[in-house]
Amino acid sequence: MDTARGAAQAERSANQVACLRALADADDAQTVGVISAETGLSRPTVHAVLDDLVEAGLVVPTDPSIVGPGRPARAFRFAREAGLVAGVDLGPRGVRAIICDLSGRRLGYTELKRDRPAEISSIQSAIHAAADESALDLGRLRAVGLALPGVVEANGHLRASLALPELVGLPIAETVSQHLGRPVAIDNDIKLAALAEQRGGAGRGYSDVVYLQIGHRLSVSIVLNGVIRQGRHRLAGELGAQRGMRWTRNADRGQLIWTSHPTGEAVLSAAAAGDADAQAEIDDFCAQIAGRIATVLLVVDPEIVVVRGGPAQDSAVLLRSLEAAVERELLFPERPPFVASALGREAVVLGAVGTAFDQFSTRIYGVHDYPSPWRRITHDLERTSK
Amino acid sequence: MDTARGAAQAERSANQVACLRALADADDAQTVGVISAETGLSRPTVHAVLDDLVEAGLVVPTDPSIVGPGRPARAFRFAREAGLVAGVDLGPRGVRAIICDLSGRRLGYTELKRDRPAEISSIQSAIHAAADESALDLGRLRAVGLALPGVVEANGHLRASLALPELVGLPIAETVSQHLGRPVAIDNDIKLAALAEQRGGAGRGYSDVVYLQIGHRLSVSIVLNGVIRQGRHRLAGELGAQRGMRWTRNADRGQLIWTSHPTGEAVLSAAAAGDADAQAEIDDFCAQIAGRIATVLLVVDPEIVVVRGGPAQDSAVLLRSLEAAVERELLFPERPPFVASALGREAVVLGAVGTAFDQFSTRIYGVHDYPSPWRRITHDLERTSK
DNA sequence: GTCTTTAATAAAGCCGGTTGCATAATAAGT
DNA sequence: ACTTATTATGCAACCGGCTTTATTAAAGAC
Numbered sequence: 001m002d003t004a005r006g007a008a009q010a011e012r013s014a015n016q017v018a019c020l021r022a023l024a025d026a027d028d029a030q031t032v033g034v035i036s037a038e039t040g041l042s043r044p045t046v047h048a049v050l051d052d053l054v055e056a057g058l059v060v061p062t063d064p065s066i067v068g069p070g071r072p073a074r075a076f077r078f079a080r081e082a083g084l085v086a087g088v089d090l091g092p093r094g095v096r097a098i099i100c101d102l103s104g105r106r107l108g109y110t111e112l113k114r115d116r117p118a119e120i121s122s123i124q125s126a127i128h129a130a131a132d133e134s135a136l137d138l139g140r141l142r143a144v145g146l147a148l149p150g151v152v153e154a155n156g157h158l159r160a161s162l163a164l165p166e167l168v169g170l171p172i173a174e175t176v177s178q179h180l181g182r183p184v185a186i187d188n189d190i191k192l193a194a195l196a197e198q199r200g201g202a203g204r205g206y207s208d209v210v211y212l213q214i215g216h217r218l219s220v221s222i223v224l225n226g227v228i229r230q231g232r233h234r235l236a237g238e239l240g241a242q243r244g245m246r247w248t249r250n251a252d253r254g255q256l257i258w259t260s261h262p263t264g265e266a267v268l269s270a271a272a273a274g275d276a277d278a279q280a281e282i283d284d285f286c287a288q289i290a291g292r293i294a295t296v297l298l299v300v301d302p303e304i305v306v307v308r309g310g311p312a313q314d315s316a317v318l319l320r321s322l323e324a325a326v327e328r329e330l331l332f333p334e335r336p337p338f339v340a341s342a343l344g345r346e347a348v349v350l351g352a353v354g355t356a357f358d359q360f361s362t363r364i365y366g367v368h369d370y371p372s373p374w375r376r377i378t379h380d381l382e383r384t385s386k
Numbered sequence: 387m388d389t390a391r392g393a394a395q396a397e398r399s400a401n402q403v404a405c406l407r408a409l410a411d412a413d414d415a416q417t418v419g420v421i422s423a424e425t426g427l428s429r430p431t432v433h434a435v436l437d438d439l440v441e442a443g444l445v446v447p448t449d450p451s452i453v454g455p456g457r458p459a460r461a462f463r464f465a466r467e468a469g470l471v472a473g474v475d476l477g478p479r480g481v482r483a484i485i486c487d488l489s490g491r492r493l494g495y496t497e498l499k500r501d502r503p504a505e506i507s508s509i510q511s512a513i514h515a516a517a518d519e520s521a522l523d524l525g526r527l528r529a530v531g532l533a534l535p536g537v538v539e540a541n542g543h544l545r546a547s548l549a550l551p552e553l554v555g556l557p558i559a560e561t562v563s564q565h566l567g568r569p570v571a572i573d574n575d576i577k578l579a580a581l582a583e584q585r586g587g588a589g590r591g592y593s594d595v596v597y598l599q600i601g602h603r604l605s606v607s608i609v610l611n612g613v614i615r616q617g618r619h620r621l622a623g624e625l626g627a628q629r630g631m632r633w634t635r636n637a638d639r640g641q642l643i644w645t646s647h648p649t650g651e652a653v654l655s656a657a658a659a660g661d662a663d664a665q666a667e668i669d670d671f672c673a674q675i676a677g678r679i680a681t682v683l684l685v686v687d688p689e690i691v692v693v694r695g696g697p698a699q700d701s702a703v704l705l706r707s708l709e710a711a712v713e714r715e716l717l718f719p720e721r722p723p724f725v726a727s728a729l730g731r732e733a734v735v736l737g738a739v740g741t742a743f744d745q746f747s748t749r750i751y752g753v754h755d756y757p758s759p760w761r762r763i764t765h766d767l768e769r770t771s772k
Numbered sequence: 773g774t775c776t777t778t779a780a781t782a783a784a785g786c787c788g789g790t791t792g793c794a795t796a797a798t799a800a801g802t
Numbered sequence: 803a804c805t806t807a808t809t810a811t812g813c814a815a816c817c818g819g820c821t822t823t824a825t826t827a828a829a830g831a832c
Binding site (some may be wrong): 393450 | 786788789791792795796797798799800801
């Protein structure tokens with residue numbers, strides 16, 4: 001008895017999404033005729049669907065803005081300002097927050113440094129600060145995404161974290177959610193960065209991506225079929241959890257030691273400028289980590305590897321060295337290309353807000369299966385580098 | 387303009403599948419009323435759908451076979467004999483073939499040894515032999531699944547194979563398909579074994595399974611979200627493709643060397659009987675391979691690990707030793723359980739026929755998205771051990 | 773003020789589903 | 803052998819969603 005109703009309503013729902021997408025893709029107002037042509041739906045249907053969407057507040061009628069002869073067409077516009085979604089990246093040294101509208105446009109952004117141990121309240125503070133930047137009304141906030149370093153359980157607790165030990169065991173998602181009265185999606189920072197790169201960064205267009213972050217420690221995260229690989233115990237990619245398996249020998253308590261130049265960045269820059277010692281040190285480093293990377297590649301055989309490490313302009317040195325080192329590990333010539341991260345350090349916070357869109361799509365838009373605006377989320381990157 | 391038609395027909399199609407499933411699940415004849423109750427569809431709808439299915443030959447009306455008072459209900463039965471699906475496991479020493487009906491029942495089975503190099507024609511021969519066993523009419527054959535050792539490309543060629551070098555580079559799937567006039571699904575043998583174990587073997591009920599075959603060489607295959615992980619170059623799980631990465635030190639050109647007893651099976655049996663030397667040798671072996679297994683576990687973090695190795699009755703010795711060795715490698719206590727393969731050597735051929743059901747479901751049944759009868763395929767295992 | 777052009781609305785029909793009711797087919801009772 | 807109780811069938815009516823077709827409304831152009 002529910003089947004028929006369900007199927008019929010599903011069809012209407014699908015058409016709502018189709019019309020909303022057509023309206024949101026072209027970001028100025030559109031007439032019913034155009035939407036009808038674009039979606040393949042008949043004019044009366046489009047009209048009925050748009051009425052529903054106007055009712056729901058997702059679409060607003062606009063002035064016809066006529067040009068030619070004939071009766072002016074009623075125009076409609078996606079009400080992208082109807083709701084807000086926030087993303088927060090709570091790291092060991094600071095917090096970043098971003099606020100987007102329903103179309104994924106970046107409306108507010110904040111970056112706060114911190115010396116003291118982190119507190120849960122700094123998450124809400126960052127959201128408020130980002131909202132104040134553009135005088136946004138947080139009453140329209142629909143959902144929040146949160147990125148944390150460490151093993152994040154499905155229930156929103158932080159099971160383990162070397163970077164934020166002060167928050168381990170706390171019900172973080174629950175606390176923030178109760179405080180803000182909004183749903184909170186929470187996940188590991190590297191996993192969210194990988195997702196952002198796959199959806200709209202260097203891995204765009206590929207569904208299977210391995211993301212590699214090379215800093216003072218090495219982190220791996222994997223996106224398969226367009227979704228983050230979590231694993232039964234949320235340990236997928238946690239290669240550091242293997243005993244006695246240090247990635248490199250020149251690491252001392254989580255700090256990489258470089259000899260040719262004081263910092264990793266300096267070594268990269270020098271190698272890029274032609275310094276042979278620096279290049280040799282990088283090649284040696286890559287050779288050390290290549291074995292385990294090769295194993296990861298042979299387990300999942302991804303389409304592409306996105307690498308974040310060192311300053312963006314010098315990443316080519318690291319990439320080529322790593323590529324060569326990995327190639328030496330493999331018996332077959334088939335190997336995914338290694339490309340530099342496109343989103344850099346922003347990837348984490350973009351992944352956070354994006355995953356909120358993904359997980360709470362229905363609550364955010366009020367329709368089922370509306371796709372998240374990853375394209376725009378990741379595209380508005382320039383605004384930050386101002 | 388196609389949307390409405392499409393949605394409506396999709397609904398009808400879904401209802402066809404629902405009715406067919408209800409009919410196939412209870413494998414004797416069912417009345418319209420029962421199906422209606424089971425599917426939640428109304429009686430007139432069920433009747434219309436069944437008429438379609440009878441038309442398509444998938445369902446046959448049956449004698450009412452009444453019992454109580456009242457007008458006898460028309461009964462219908464799933465026409466499981468309407469089509470056949472074959473699976474073939476072409477190995478280095480022989481070939482196995484199985485033939486199932488539409489419900490996944492095993493109707494024919496054959497096992498042929500071979501000393502000479504393999505030929506493609508032995509695939510068809512095995513199918514014919516299996517059909518002859520039960521006097522089956524291969525005119526009803528709908529699809530074929532084929533398992534091969536080595537790297538199998540998506541187009542049906544064998545890219546690399548240590549076990550069957552004589553077939554490398556040949557368009558195997560295409561040749562068999564043209565010869566039989568039927569679609570042929572082809573894949574790597576270990577991958578298909580993993581799939582069979584996940585769908586109806588020791589990994590039943592789990593969607594993320596790592597399958598480990600421990601013989602003279604070690605093979606890994608991974609099922610994620612219920613589908614075989616293939617990888618961009620079909621190399622997912624091919625850990626042997628990493629240079630210099632021998633799994634164990636007591637291997638000589640692909641042959642494991644045992645000292646306490648002549649064969650691996652003998653070592654396992656002795657250890658099971660309490661032989662300390664044998665147990666020590668097994669523990670040493672497991673310690674050697676545990677590192678790489680741990681890495682695989684940390685990359686994908688599966689729900690369960692299915693292990694095939696040694697004779698079934700002594701597998702507990704190997705499993706416990708392996709479990710302990712892997713546990714020593716991991717920093718976190720979370721670890722998937724290790725269980726013994728339920729399908730044994732049959733897993734490969736069962737996976738072959740099952741993947742044919744999966745891939746050619748529409749052609750086999752004539753309806754969209756009818757689920758493969760994995761349960762019955764893997765359940766009829768006893769018939770072989772006769 | 774009328775004509776032309778374009779869009780909105782209304783009406784009718786299709787397809788798939790459901791509910792409700794009269795009817796047919798049987799076993800059991802007399 | 804006939805009636806009755808019982809059960810499933812088959813038909814009719816209706817709903818929800820979409821489409822097509824025809825009619826009406828609203829603007830600019832002459």
